[in-house]
Structure formats: structure tokens, C-alpha cells
Amino acid sequence: METQELAGQVAQAVANRGLHEAVARSVDRHSYAALAALSPELRALYKARARAARLRSVRGLADLAEQFIAEAERHGIIVHTAADAAEAVAIVAEIAKRHDARRIVKSKSMATEEVELNRHLAAEGMQVLETDLGEYIVQLAGQRPSHIVAPCLHMARDEIAGLFSREAGREIAKDTPSLTSFARERLREEFREADLGISGGNFLVASEGAVVLVTNEGNGRMCTTLPKVHVALVGVEKLVRSFSDMADALRILPVAATGQLITSYVSIVRGPAKDGEEGPREVHVVLMDAGRSEILGGPYEEVLACIRCGACLDICPVYRQTGGHAYGSVYSGPIGAVLTPLLRPDPAAQALPFLSSLCGACSDVCPVGIHLHEHLVALRARAVARGVAFPSEHAAFRALRRAWTPPRRYRLVRGLMRGALRVGGGVPQLRAWTSGRRLPPVATVRVGELLRREGLIEERR
Amino acid sequence: MRVRLFTTCLGDLFAQQAVLSTARVLRRLGHEIELPEQSCCGQPAYNSGFQEEAKPFIAAYLDKFRGSEAVVAPSGSCVAMLRHGLAQFFGEDGEARRLAEHTYEMSQFLLDVEGLRAPKGHFDAKAIYHESCHLSHWLHQGDRAKELLSGIEGLELLTFREPQLCCGFGGTFAVHFPELSIAMADEKLQDLGSPEPDILVASDQGCLMQLGGRIAAKGGKRPEPMHLSVLLDRAGVGK
Numbered sequence: 001m002e003t004q005e006l007a008g009q010v011a012q013a014v015a016n017r018g019l020h021e022a023v024a025r026s027v028d029r030h031s032y033a034a035l036a037a038l039s040p041e042l043r044a045l046y047k048a049r050a051r052a053a054r055l056r057s058v059r060g061l062a063d064l065a066e067q068f069i070a071e072a073e074r075h076g077i078i079v080h081t082a083a084d085a086a087e088a089v090a091i092v093a094e095i096a097k098r099h100d101a102r103r104i105v106k107s108k109s110m111a112t113e114e115v116e117l118n119r120h121l122a123a124e125g126m127q128v129l130e131t132d133l134g135e136y137i138v139q140l141a142g143q144r145p146s147h148i149v150a151p152c153l154h155m156a157r158d159e160i161a162g163l164f165s166r167e168a169g170r171e172i173a174k175d176t177p178s179l180t181s182f183a184r185e186r187l188r189e190e191f192r193e194a195d196l197g198i199s200g201g202n203f204l205v206a207s208e209g210a211v212v213l214v215t216n217e218g219n220g221r222m223c224t225t226l227p228k229v230h231v232a233l234v235g236v237e238k239l240v241r242s243f244s245d246m247a248d249a250l251r252i253l254p255v256a257a258t259g260q261l262i263t264s265y266v267s268i269v270r271g272p273a274k275d276g277e278e279g280p281r282e283v284h285v286v287l288m289d290a291g292r293s294e295i296l297g298g299p300y301e302e303v304l305a306c307i308r309c310g311a312c313l314d315i316c317p318v319y320r321q322t323g324g325h326a327y328g329s330v331y332s333g334p335i336g337a338v339l340t341p342l343l344r345p346d347p348a349a350q351a352l353p354f355l356s357s358l359c360g361a362c363s364d365v366c367p368v369g370i371h372l373h374e375h376l377v378a379l380r381a382r383a384v385a386r387g388v389a390f391p392s393e394h395a396a397f398r399a400l401r402r403a404w405t406p407p408r409r410y411r412l413v414r415g416l417m418r419g420a421l422r423v424g425g426g427v428p429q430l431r432a433w434t435s436g437r438r439l440p441p442v443a444t445v446r447v448g449e450l451l452r453r454e455g456l457i458e459e460r461r
Numbered sequence: 462m463r464v465r466l467f468t469t470c471l472g473d474l475f476a477q478q479a480v481l482s483t484a485r486v487l488r489r490l491g492h493e494i495e496l497p498e499q500s501c502c503g504q505p506a507y508n509s510g511f512q513e514e515a516k517p518f519i520a521a522y523l524d525k526f527r528g529s530e531a532v533v534a535p536s537g538s539c540v541a542m543l544r545h546g547l548a549q550f551f552g553e554d555g556e557a558r559r560l561a562e563h564t565y566e567m568s569q570f571l572l573d574v575e576g577l578r579a580p581k582g583h584f585d586a587k588a589i590y591h592e593s594c595h596l597s598h599w600l601h602q603g604d605r606a607k608e609l610l611s612g613i614e615g616l617e618l619l620t621f622r623e624p625q626l627c628c629g630f631g632g633t634f635a636v637h638f639p640e641l642s643i644a645m646a647d648e649k650l651q652d653l654g655s656p657e658p659d660i661l662v663a664s665d666q667g668c669l670m671q672l673g674g675r676i677a678a679k680g681g682k683r684p685e686p687m688h689l690s691v692l693l694d695r696a697g698v699g700k
Contacts, residue, residue: 007638014640024648317627321644355638357631357645358508360598373598380510389510390637397506397514404470405517407525410500414473432636436643437674440475447468447477448496456484458463458493 002351003390006328010355013326019154023146023323026153027314031365033259034311046252051369053248054305057240061296061304064206064239065287071209072285075271082288085115091286092117092198092231093124099229099282101126101196105187107213107220108132109200110148110308111235111288113330114343117198128198129190131219133183140167146324146332148310149257154323187219197223197280201234202307203249204285207242211269211285214253216260221267230280232269237292237304249307249368256309256367291343300342300375305368306335312362312372318355327352334362334372341379350388353379396429411446418442462574464492465526467534467543467564470501471666479535479666482694483567487533489699490575497525504542509633519546523557530563531574535690537566537596538665544600566596567690568606568664579612582696589619589658589684591649591672593665594627606664606689613696621652630671646675657683664689 013019038046057064069079082088088111096104104126106112118128118139130139134151138144140163145151152160161174164182172182199220203212211232213220224230240246254260273279295304313319313333324332328348329340337352353376362372383389403413433439451457464487472480484494503518522543526532534540544561551557571577590610596602610618629635629645636642649672653661661684663669673686693699 003637010638011640014644020644317629317645317648318641321641321648354510354634357594357627357629357634357642359594359627359631361594361625361627364598377508380508381512382510384510390633393509393633394511394514397509397511400501400506401514401517404500405521407498407500407521410470411498418474429633429636432639433674435639436678437646437671438677439674440670442474443477447473447480450477450481451466451484451494451496454481454485456481456488456494457466457496 001391002347002388003354005348006351006355009326009328010322013322018156019323020321022156023154024320026147026150027320030150030258030310030314034256034314035259037255037259037261043255046255047367047369049248050252050307050367051305053240053245054307054368055302057245058237058296058301058304060241061236061239061293064241065236067206068204068209068239068287071207072271073209075209076283077209077271078282078284080284080286082286082290085288085290088115088233088286088288088290089117089120092233093121095229095231095284096121096126096196097124099195101229103190103194104128104196104198105131105190105194105223105227106135106197107199107215107223108135108151109198109233110145110330111200111233112198113145114235114290115233115288117233129187129194131187131191131223132215133180133217133219136183136187137163140164144325144330147313148308148331148333148335150310154325191222191226194227195229197225197227197230199223199230199232201232201238201285202253203246204234204239204287205243205246206239208270212246212250213265213267213269214250214263215267216264218265221265224267224269225279228280229282229284230269231284231286233286233288235292236287236289237306252367253307253309256307256311256365295342299378300338302370303335303338303342303375306339306370307368309367311365311367315361315365316356317359317361318357327355334376335370338372338375338379341383347386347388350379350383350386353377353383354390414446418444462492463495463530464570465495465497465529465532467499467502467522467526467532467539468496469534469536469539469666471670472535475670476535476666476688478691479688482688482690483533483535485694486571486690486699490577499525502539502542503546504539505632507542507546515546516550519543519550523547523551523554523560526560526564527556529560531570532560532564533567533570534564535567535688536665536667537569537593537600537602538667540564540566540569541595541599566600566602566664568596568609569600569602571609572605577609579608580693580698582613582693582698582700583615584613584692584696585615586659587617587619588660588662588687588692589621589653590624591621591628591661591663591668592624593663593668594625596664597625609689609693609698610662613698616696619654619658621649623652626652628668628671630667632667635671642671643675646671650675653684657681659683660685660687660692662687662689662692
């Protein structure tokens with residue numbers, strides 16, 4: 001049972017209290033910075049504009065894709081379309097092979113995580129190095145990113161110093177300057193040698209045929225300018241109509257992610273270098289669908305407006321306890337629990353919407369106003385319809401429905417309920433409750449009776 | 462006003478004081494109270510993905526509460542479910558839409574319909590107020606309920622460092638992921654400060670069962686979980 005497997009993963013993550021401490025510390029830093037960055041009035045204004053711009057784009061996606069391809073090709077960008085993950089991987093691998101690429105540098109990209117690009121390229125004998133600091137750290141640890149914008153947020157500083165020391169073959173101190181200067185040296189060397197640079201894209205601007213990258217470390221710019229070939233693998237939902245629509249979304253993205261008004265780098269890639277210019281000789285864009293267009297036009301369409309800021313992960317009371325890996329998916333937190341079952345048909349993905357207390361903080365914090373908690377509830381119903389549920393629950397709720405509606409019957413079986421709860425030690429659900437919480441006693445007399453005795457009710461019926 | 466009471470199943474089975482207190486406060490404010498036949502809002506089934514099993518609960522509510530001037534329940538969570546369910550299952554029915562708008566959580570009714578602001582009362586205690594998520598995020602009330610406590614003499618009202626952090630109840634979530642749910646309760650309880658307040662006030666019985674149940678299981682005595690309506694009642698609001 002997928003739900004039971006998920007519950008097991010979660011229990012394991014929760015047992016690791018060091019993980020919770022590391023995650024909680026980082027997400028709180030993000031959330032507080034995001035809260036302090038804008039006045040409530042400005043936040044509401046930016047949110048409304050970002051949502052409108054993103055929804056406009058999502059609803060016109062097919063046309064925008066066409067326009068993007070035409071404009072990009074006019075500037076000499078070679079555009080590929082990939083229907084699914086396998087196609088996307090094959091296209092990138094083919095480009096790499098054609099250029100005999102041995103060493104590849106990558107900037108952070110969730111789309112490439114989604115298709116497990118690194119694993120596939122490594123199988124072709126290529127060496128892929130992640131150059132975003134956090135992504136580099138999780139790569140060294142042999143892990144996957146645990147957060148959309150901060151891949152190694154779950155790791156403690158000591159752990160990172162250990163990884164770096166092992167990589168360096170000498171002791172690297174755990175203070176920030178020592179850690180970053182080691183990574184900088186190591187990565188610089190690789191940027192100079194790489195044959196191919198791979199990136200994702202935060203926005204694809206249709207009217208300009210441009211790929212836009214939003215980064216803080218400058219590694220994205222190096223990946224897209226130093227190697228002689230640049231490939232950007234981007235989900236098709238990242239299309240926006242114009243620079244003006246992009247600006248509406250870009251204004252809120254860094255605020256929501258880390259509380260910055262703007263990131264250190266916003267890079268706009270408009271094509272290969274012309275003669276006499278420095279830069280890549282070839283630029284490819286792989287427009288990847290991989291399940292996106294199936295979401296279009298349906299009840300979950302607005303989910304495609306997501307700008308991957310990670311704010312819903314940062315505010316989530318579940319994520320702060322479990323970190324991202326417990327979700328067992330590339331995207332974690334509330335957006336991961338919504339997006340993953342929409343992109344992946346497997347039963348394990350369908351179970352993810354259950355991993356939420358439905359507090360709704362995510363919907364409030366989302367900078368493009370996605371109704372995350374409502375989608376979580378709807379996707380639970382979809383999971384149940386597909387046969388993914390917690391064991392014996394369907395029978396239990398069917399019985400409850402029969403026993404409690406119509407209301408008159410509720411009155412009759414209430415007494416039975418009481419008895420069942422009193423001797424209910426054998427019911428797994430009850431045991432799950434009482435394993436760490438006391439259950440108050442069930443009242444003997446109906447509350448209606450008490451209200452009547454006290455003369456609080458108008459007897460009319 | 463003729464107010465109909467929706468006691469909620471948790472109110473009937475576990476938290477009768479919250480129901481009685483809600484009724485007493487409403488009576489003191491001059492309302493007549495009616496108690497139509499009722500059971501549950503259907504949320505346990507609905508939020509667990511069994512919408513078809515939840516629909517008859519909403520249908521029964523619509524049937525028995527049709528024509529109500531106002532319905533008051535001592536739970537933001539149940540009210541959010543009733544409103545949502547009426548719109549989803551019976552949105553075509555004008556009476557369902559009207560009833561949804563006239564179904565209120567207790568503090569919401571006192572603030573928005575009654576127009577109560579900082580009512581006078583007296584209650585000696587150091588209290589901390591927990592913002593229940595469904596009142597705060599689903600009904601978009603935030604922490605407005607605290608206004609009802611600001612005029613009560615003798616009450617020292619404390620605030621959580623993270624007032625919006627979920628208690629970890631989440632309905633069936635609490636038994637689907639018990640370790641996680643308990644870890645969430647513990648993080649919430651760590652935020653109580655020291656020494657602990659005398660009472661923990663909230664407007665949803667689910668949160669109070671979760672946090673109170675955890676405090677009791679750990680052998681703690683304080684704070685005592687108390688529904689907002691019970692506090693208002695004991696403080697003599699409306700007298």
C-alpha cells in the first residue's frame with residue numbers, strides 16, 4: 001500500500017530530530033525575510049499582478065510556445081520539443097554526444113531533476129557537475145535536492161564541511177568563507193574546462209524568444225556563457241507573454257523565495273554569440289511538456305502558474321518536520337504534494353496529497369495565489385477514485401455515513417459509538433491516536449439533553 | 462435573532478462545555494436558540510477523499526437547517542466544511558448558497574453579526590490563544606477572535622511566537638501520520654513559554670483535543686485546554 005509506505009517514510013524522517021532542527025531553522029529564515037521584505041499593501045498588489053500575468057500565460061500556452069519557437073529561432077537558438085521525460089533526456093544526450101562532451105557543468109534546474117538528467121548522462125560516460133553551491137553539496141553527498149530553491153537546506157554545516165574535506169583530500173574548516181572559497185576554486189576550474197553547459201529556465205519570454213535565469217551565485221551565467229554549447233531544459237509552463245508579464249512575476253519571485261527584492265543575477269539568454277563576440281557558439285532550448293498540457297483546461301490548471309519560489313515549503317508545518325526527502329518526489333512540500341500526482345501517474349505519487357494537515361497556510365503565502373489546500377483535498381478524492389487510500393477507510397466512512405445520516409439515526413447509534421470508543425483499543429486508528437495523546441472521555445448524555453435541561457433551547461419543533 | 466445551534470459531533474461527544482457555553486453566551490445576548498436534528502458536517506470523510514460519503518451529511522444539514530436566520534457552531538473547521546460542501550454539492554440551490562452565508566463560527570458570529578467589540582467580563586488567568594487554521598486560513602478570520610478577549614478584566618493574554626503554526630491535528634491526518642502529528646503538537650507546545658500559561662484558548666475542539674491530549678499524555682497539568690466560548694461564558698460576557 002502506497003499510503004502505508006508514505007507513512008513509513010514520514011515516520012522515519014520524523015524520528016530524525018536533527019533534520020527537523022536544520023530544516024526549521026532555514027525555512028524560518030526564508031519566511032521571516034519574505035515577510036519583512038514588503039508591506040502588506042505592496043505584497044497584495046504584486047501578488048495580484050503576478051497571478052494575472054501567470055494565468056494569462058498559462059491559458060495561452062499553446063500559442064506562446066509557437067511564438068517562442070519562432071522568435072528564438074530567429075536569433076539562432078535551436079528549439080526542440082520533448083513530449084515526455086525520456087524524449088527530453090534523449091535530446092540533451094544527443095546534443096552532448098554530437099559535441100563529444102565529456103565534462104558538463106550545470107546550473108540548478110528542477111526540470112532536469114524531474115527527468116533525472118544527471119543519471120542518464122553519467123550512464124553515457126559523461127561527467128556532470130552541479131555548480132549551484134547547494135546543488136553541488138547534495139551531489140557530493142549522493143542525494144537529491146530537498147527544497148526547490150535551497151537544495152541542501154536539510155544539511156548541517158558540519159556535514160557539509162565533512163563532504164568538502166573528503167572531496168579536497170584535506171581538512172576544510174566549517175566557516176562560511178572557507179566552505180565557499182573551496183567550492184569556488186573547485187567550480188572555477190570546471191567552468192574553464194567544460195564542453196557543455198546545461199541550465200533550466202525561470203521564464204521563457206515568448207515575444208523575445210529569450211530564456212531568463214534568476215540566480216544568486218553567478219554560476220548560471222557561467223554555465224550559459226563559458227562552454228561553447230549551452231542547452232536549456234525548461235518546462236513549457238515557464239512561458240510568459242512578454243518582458244512586462246515576466247516583470248510582474250519576477251518582482252515577487254525573489255521576495256517570496258528568500259526575501260530579496262531582486263536576486264544577484266538575472267540573466268537573459270537571447271541566442272548564440274555572433275562572430276567576434278564571446279559566448280557559446282550554439283544555444284539549444286528543450287521545451288518539455290512531460291504531463292503539463294494534460295493539466296491545462298482542467299480543475300488544476302492554476303497549478304501551472306507556480307513560479308517555484310518554495311514559499312509554500314517554507315511555511316508548511318509538515319515540511320518543517322520532515323524535510324523534502326520524505327515526500328519521495330522531486331517536488332516536495334504543498335506544491336510537491338499537488339504537482340507530483342498531476343505529473344506522475346504512479347500510485348506512490350497519488351498518495352502524496354494525504355501528507356498535509358490541510359492548515360491552508362500554503363494557499364495564503366503563495367505569491368501567485370494557488371489554492372493549494374483545496375487542490376490537496378480534491379486530489380485526495382482523485383487518489384481514492386484511483387484506489388489509493390488508507391487501509392479499511394472506505395468501509396469505515398461508508399459505515400459512518402450509514403450510521404450518522406439521517407440525523408435521527410445519529411442519535412440512536414451515538415450510544416454504540418460511545419461503547420466502541422471505550423473498548424476500542426483494538427481499532428488501529430484509535431491506537432494511532434492514543435499512542436501519544438490522551439482521548440477525552442465520551443460524554444454519556446447527549447448535549448441536546450443538557451441544553452434542554454438548562455432551558456437554553458426554544459422548544460418549537 | 463433566532464439562532465440555530467450546530468453542536469458538531471466533537472461538541473456532542475467530547476466537548477459539551479463548549480456547546481453549552483456558546484448557547485449561554487448567545488442567550489445572554491438576547492438570542493433565541495433552536496436545536497434542529499443534526500449529526501456531523503461530514504468533514505472526516507470529505508478530507509479523507511470520500512466525497513460521496515460526505516455528501517449525505519451536507520444534504521442532511523441543508524434539509525434540517527433550511528431557512529435558518531443564522532446558524533452558529535463552536536468550530537471554524539466544521540463551518541468551513543459546511544460552507545464549502547453546500548457550495549460544491551448544492552451550489553445550484555439558492556437556499557444552499559444562502560444557508561452557507563448564514564452559517565457562522567461562534568466568534569465570527571459575535572464579531573460580524575452581533576457586532577461585539579471587546580465585551581466586558583472578568584476572568585483571572587494567564588491565557589494563550591491558538592489560532593486554529595481553519596478559522597484563520599479557510600474562513601480568513603486571522604486572529605480576530607482575540608478582540609473578544611481584550612475587554613476581559615483579569616485576563617492576561619499571551620501570544621505564541623508562531624501563532625499561525627498548525628497544532629498537527631488535521632482530522633484523519635492525526636492517525637494517518639501519528640508520529641508526525643505528535644511532533645507538530647510538541648513543537649507547538651514548546652512555544653508556550655515558561656512558566657506555562659494557565660489556559661490554552663482556541664475556537665476549534667480538534668486543536669484542543671490534539672494539544673490537550675498531548676499535554677495529558679506527557680503528564681502535564683498546564684495549560685488547561687479551554688474553548689473560547691467557555692472562557693467568554695465563565696467571564697460573564699453578555700451579563
